[in-house]
Amino acid sequence: xxxxxxxxxxxxxxxxxxxxxxxxxxxxxxxxxxxxxxxxxxxxxxxxxxxxxxxxxxxxxxxxxxxxxxxxxxxxxxxxxxxxxxxxxxxxxxxxxxxxxxxxxxxxxxxxxxxxxxxxxxxxxxxxxxxxxxxxxxxxxxxxxxxxxxxxxxxxxxxxxxxxxxxxxxxxxxxxxxxxxxxxxxxxxxxxxxxxxxxxxxxxxxxxxxxxxxxxxxxxxxxxxxxxxxxxxxxxxxxxxxxxxxxxxxxxxxxxxxxxxxxxxxxxxxxxxxxxxxxxxxxxxxxxxxxxxxxxxxxxxxxxxxxxxxxxxxxxxxxxxxxxxxxxxxxxxxxxxxxxxxxxxxxxxxxxxxxxxxxxxxxxxxxxxxxxxxxxxxxxxxxxxxxxxxxxxxx
Ligand code: PMP
Numbered sequence: 001x002x003x004x005x006x007x008x009x010x011x012x013x014x015x016x017x018x019x020x021x022x023x024x025x026x027x028x029x030x031x032x033x034x035x036x037x038x039x040x041x042x043x044x045x046x047x048x049x050x051x052x053x054x055x056x057x058x059x060x061x062x063x064x065x066x067x068x069x070x071x072x073x074x075x076x077x078x079x080x081x082x083x084x085x086x087x088x089x090x091x092x093x094x095x096x097x098x099x100x101x102x103x104x105x106x107x108x109x110x111x112x113x114x115x116x117x118x119x120x121x122x123x124x125x126x127x128x129x130x131x132x133x134x135x136x137x138x139x140x141x142x143x144x145x146x147x148x149x150x151x152x153x154x155x156x157x158x159x160x161x162x163x164x165x166x167x168x169x170x171x172x173x174x175x176x177x178x179x180x181x182x183x184x185x186x187x188x189x190x191x192x193x194x195x196x197x198x199x200x201x202x203x204x205x206x207x208x209x210x211x212x213x214x215x216x217x218x219x220x221x222x223x224x225x226x227x228x229x230x231x232x233x234x235x236x237x238x239x240x241x242x243x244x245x246x247x248x249x250x251x252x253x254x255x256x257x258x259x260x261x262x263x264x265x266x267x268x269x270x271x272x273x274x275x276x277x278x279x280x281x282x283x284x285x286x287x288x289x290x291x292x293x294x295x296x297x298x299x300x301x302x303x304x305x306x307x308x309x310x311x312x313x314x315x316x317x318x319x320x321x322x323x324x325x326x327x328x329x330x331x332x333x334x335x336x337x338x339x340x341x342x343x344x345x346x347x348x349x350x351x352x353x354x355x356x357x358x359x360x361x362x363x364x365x366x367x368x369x370x371x372x373x374x375x376x377x378x379x380x381x382x383x384x385x386x387x388x389x390x391x392x393x394x395x
Contacts, residue, residue: 048281097247212323298325326375339395
């Protein structure tokens with residue numbers, strides 16, 4: 001069979017191969033990007049589902065508007081305003097997870113051969129999605145404070161990209177948090193160079209001790225003209241439930257209307273049942289309590305994982321302590337002749353029944369083969385201690 005040329009631009013990821021091995025009995029996995037199901041507010045979601053089926057069975061089981069269920073658009077608008085971003089209900093559309101928002105941006109913005117700049121490393125699915133539309137991906141280096149803005153600015157000047165994609169808060173896989181100063185500069189650069197910046201923000205609520213700086217979207221009000229060059233993807237996946245598949249896209253009107261048109265041809269609309277459930281859930285005011293539990297649980301797990309990594313792997317591993325999110329991004333140093341190739345190490349780790357993701361697939365080009373990503377979200381403290389102990393043995 002002759003498949004579309006666009007498939008030549010992407011390969012199935014090495015990660016998927018690794019995930020096949022995760023079914024091994026007894027394995028402790030730090031590989032996935034899944035939230036802990038024990039933290040889902042099942043009671044609140046059940047109450048919400050019951051309420052919407054009782055109160056408005058017709059609309060929630062019927063076809064609906066592509067832009068989204070009106071009460072949810074209003075709920076998301078209120079939620080965003082509470083985080084300092086001014087967004088009217090009709091300034092956003094509901095998407096089937098923020099993954100779809102990214103796909104719609106790809107579809108509306110990228111023609112074959114267009115250049116896009118992304119952090120190196122960045123979210124693998126966005127690299128793949130934009131490549132499917134023919135994007136030529138250029139990586140911008142990052143440090144503990146997020147993307148290096150001087151280098152980003154130089155890359156924008158040099159390549160004149162169609163867009164810049166960033167995960168400013170607790171990046172996947174980097175865990176890095178972009179500083180306030182860099183956030184403001186990025187908005188200024190976007191206006192000056194007339195470059196669309198796409199802010200992907202699924203992890204911003206998962207902070208430990210201190211709230212992160214305001215999102216680019218929240219800051220855009222103080223940088224004249226920047227709202228015209230900013231798209232923002234949000235999601236309830238990491239705060240409520242990924243299975244609901246509820247995310248959103250906020251973008252300048254011309255982009256938003258085209259994205260809506262593309263969504264119409266793709267899935268018509270996101271499930272009304274899950275949208276209405278999420279909308280009702282927001283009115284229960286349970287989210288702050290649910291988030292408190294998520295934040296404190298992940299903070300404790302991150303603290304324990306850091307301690308165990310230092311104890312069990314010592315100077316053979318280097319990492320920054322994340323301030324939120326779900327991931328440690330680490331580097332094998334090769335100290336004392338120890339393994340420093342993360343893919344080789346991953347194989348040995350699987351033999352010892354512990355899994356993580358080597359960092360290479362998160363780079364569009366020139367991967368750093370010493371890097372790896374460990375999630376602290378899904379395994380509890382006892383599993384983290386046991387699993388990192390096994391990693392120490394594997395090394
Ligand atoms: N962006 C990033 C950076 C992610 O890590 C994820 C999920 N792992 C998504 C987007 C997609 O999330 P969802 O579609 O569940 O909202």
